Amino acid sequence: VSRIALDAMGGDHAPAETVAGALAASAAGVDLVLVGDEPVLRKLLERAGADLPVHHAPDSIEMGEDPARAIREKPNSSIVACARLVRDGSASGFVSAGSTGAAMAAAAIIVGRLPGVLRPTIASVIPKPSGRTIVLDSGANPEVKPEHLVQFAEMGGVLSQVYFATGSPRVGLLNIGEERGKGRALEKEAFGILEASGVNFIGNVEGRDIGSEHVDVIVTDGFTGNVLLKTTEGAASMVARLVAEAVSAASESAQAEVLPRLHPIAEMMDYESTGGAHLLGTAGVVVIAHGSSGRKAIKNALAMAQDGADRDLVGKLSAAIAAG
Amino acid sequence: VSRIALDAMGGDHAPAETVAGALAASAAGVDLVLVGDEPVLRKLLERAGADLPVHHAPDSIEMGEDPARAIREKPNSSIVACARLVRDGSASGFVSAGSTGAAMAAAAIIVGRLPGVLRPTIASVIPKPSGRTIVLDSGANPEVKPEHLVQFAEMGGVLSQVYFATGSPRVGLLNIGEERGKGRALEKEAFGILEASGVNFIGNVEGRDIGSEHVDVIVTDGFTGNVLLKTTEGAASMVARLVAEAVSAASESAQAEVLPRLHPIAEMMDYESTGGAHLLGTAGVVVIAHGSSGRKAIKNALAMAQDGADRDLVGKLSAAIAAG
Numbered sequence: 001v002s003r004i005a006l007d008a009m010g011g012d013h014a015p016a017e018t019v020a021g022a023l024a025a026s027a028a029g030v031d032l033v034l035v036g037d038e039p040v041l042r043k044l045l046e047r048a049g050a051d052l053p054v055h056h057a058p059d060s061i062e063m064g065e066d067p068a069r070a071i072r073e074k075p076n077s078s079i080v081a082c083a084r085l086v087r088d089g090s091a092s093g094f095v096s097a098g099s100t101g102a103a104m105a106a107a108a109i110i111v112g113r114l115p116g117v118l119r120p121t122i123a124s125v126i127p128k129p130s131g132r133t134i135v136l137d138s139g140a141n142p143e144v145k146p147e148h149l150v151q152f153a154e155m156g157g158v159l160s161q162v163y164f165a166t167g168s169p170r171v172g173l174l175n176i177g178e179e180r181g182k183g184r185a186l187e188k189e190a191f192g193i194l195e196a197s198g199v200n201f202i203g204n205v206e207g208r209d210i211g212s213e214h215v216d217v218i219v220t221d222g223f224t225g226n227v228l229l230k231t232t233e234g235a236a237s238m239v240a241r242l243v244a245e246a247v248s249a250a251s252e253s254a255q256a257e258v259l260p261r262l263h264p265i266a267e268m269m270d271y272e273s274t275g276g277a278h279l280l281g282t283a284g285v286v287v288i289a290h291g292s293s294g295r296k297a298i299k300n301a302l303a304m305a306q307d308g309a310d311r312d313l314v315g316k317l318s319a320a321i322a323a324g
Numbered sequence: 325v326s327r328i329a330l331d332a333m334g335g336d337h338a339p340a341e342t343v344a345g346a347l348a349a350s351a352a353g354v355d356l357v358l359v360g361d362e363p364v365l366r367k368l369l370e371r372a373g374a375d376l377p378v379h380h381a382p383d384s385i386e387m388g389e390d391p392a393r394a395i396r397e398k399p400n401s402s403i404v405a406c407a408r409l410v411r412d413g414s415a416s417g418f419v420s421a422g423s424t425g426a427a428m429a430a431a432a433i434i435v436g437r438l439p440g441v442l443r444p445t446i447a448s449v450i451p452k453p454s455g456r457t458i459v460l461d462s463g464a465n466p467e468v469k470p471e472h473l474v475q476f477a478e479m480g481g482v483l484s485q486v487y488f489a490t491g492s493p494r495v496g497l498l499n500i501g502e503e504r505g506k507g508r509a510l511e512k513e514a515f516g517i518l519e520a521s522g523v524n525f526i527g528n529v530e531g532r533d534i535g536s537e538h539v540d541v542i543v544t545d546g547f548t549g550n551v552l553l554k555t556t557e558g559a560a561s562m563v564a565r566l567v568a569e570a571v572s573a574a575s576e577s578a579q580a581e582v583l584p585r586l587h588p589i590a591e592m593m594d595y596e597s598t599g600g601a602h603l604l605g606t607a608g609v610v611v612i613a614h615g616s617s618g619r620k621a622i623k624n625a626l627a628m629a630q631d632g633a634d635r636d637l638v639g640k641l642s643a644a645i646a647a648g
Contacts, residue, residue: 129566179388207556211559223507223508226500227498227544230530234531234533235556235559238534239567239589242453242589246582250582253578258582261573261574269563
């Protein structure tokens, strides 16, 4: 199967936006099942005059709950049901915009890690003019060991090859200077291990290299990666907002000419265009969407998950870890 | 005195651009002394048909050298001479665009720490529409303890008050989520200590809050802060470059109308407009400029240092640390 389970109850705008996103994805050819409170979901589908498979799971896990505990105590939550569908082979992957911690716990505990994986990792995709930069870990593991970074590099490399057909993905170690010997104990030790690994390691990179065409995969701990990701969002949206304000003060004719040219930039930087981030290292495709996802982000996250399943992302990750 | 010593030999474009920046700063009223290889500097001044005080210090510390060792072994280097002028009371501060490590070592070892300061810290200033966000530590201390973060908050608060007259600066702890309990052991422990301190602590903030008008000072370790700073630069310049390309494809009349409106945004985001970052916690004003500083950045860094001296930044930091 390459059916994708959608946690229809997860996210700030669920279930209205998750159902709308699912309908758009389904129309685009994604084979999916809505997982959540069936009467609520049926009503939304009816109102849209559409139909989709629904798997009943009436409970929800809230953002503040302890993930591991919630997974145990709420077997009928939508996120646990998604993970069970994957474990049982009824789905090849799941998408959730709910609690990231709960999605990770459900993936690790119920779907399970791939053999040899030390820590599943969240791989985010940052757009740039020449393509995409993959950043991992971007939030799953706030504190890591050097050997974790090497596995992140291996898994990020597979993701880069599967989606962006980068022959031998160039891996950079996020650091505070380009020279060898920079950084914390973590970076100093990881540098040597990455050099000795099978990874195409290009050395240290810095925060300003996120838009560089010379690196495909940036590895770091989940704390720093999360800060990098959100800072990119913050800085890009600040500049975009200022530009929009400046242009809106120009004449109508100038606006009519310039705005369509700016549109592709806004579209490129819009996280909803990407859809979500892959959790790598578990025995199923898992895509974690932004908590504030609207229908467009949900649709793209579902397409991303389907794509990962179709391209056998999990099989390729498994082979890389076994070889690494 | 409020004379400022300039390391005229430090930086990628020294001494031509450092001397040009010094001349511009001097014309704007900054009282300064050029520190470096006197014959070289005299020739540049002659060529410009201008004069400035010069303090002879013929040696240079290169980027790759071990800072503490270079400070010991090169007593006639421009950076050591700058620090000595401050220690001896001949200057109230110094500016360097050379090796950041050497500037920090010279400041800590020769100028000396203020009593009670655990770790001097680099405070960067990130522009935003509503003013400035101060981020510290942004590179001096890659690994820190919770009590260091509290002192960074106190010192950053003083900087915010001195320059931006923010009554009671709002301090945020950089983290990977807003909720209490998020982050690494460092953040979990620092959260409670910050709450109990005299700092106006507003809780956790995220990378996307760099442009927020709700926070004045963001504290974190020097590794994460450096990544945040450089990522902001990278993301903002990527978007700015794309916007410039898009607009340059429009008609001349549309460009003539839109470009002047975009100019203030480019100016705001240009690090040369800020000039440099303060090293806080030593017994003199120290401003560290970007290695790639041109004359504009040097001029603004000198003005920043003079401003810090005129406003008694060091005295106020000393009082805050003594009270904290």
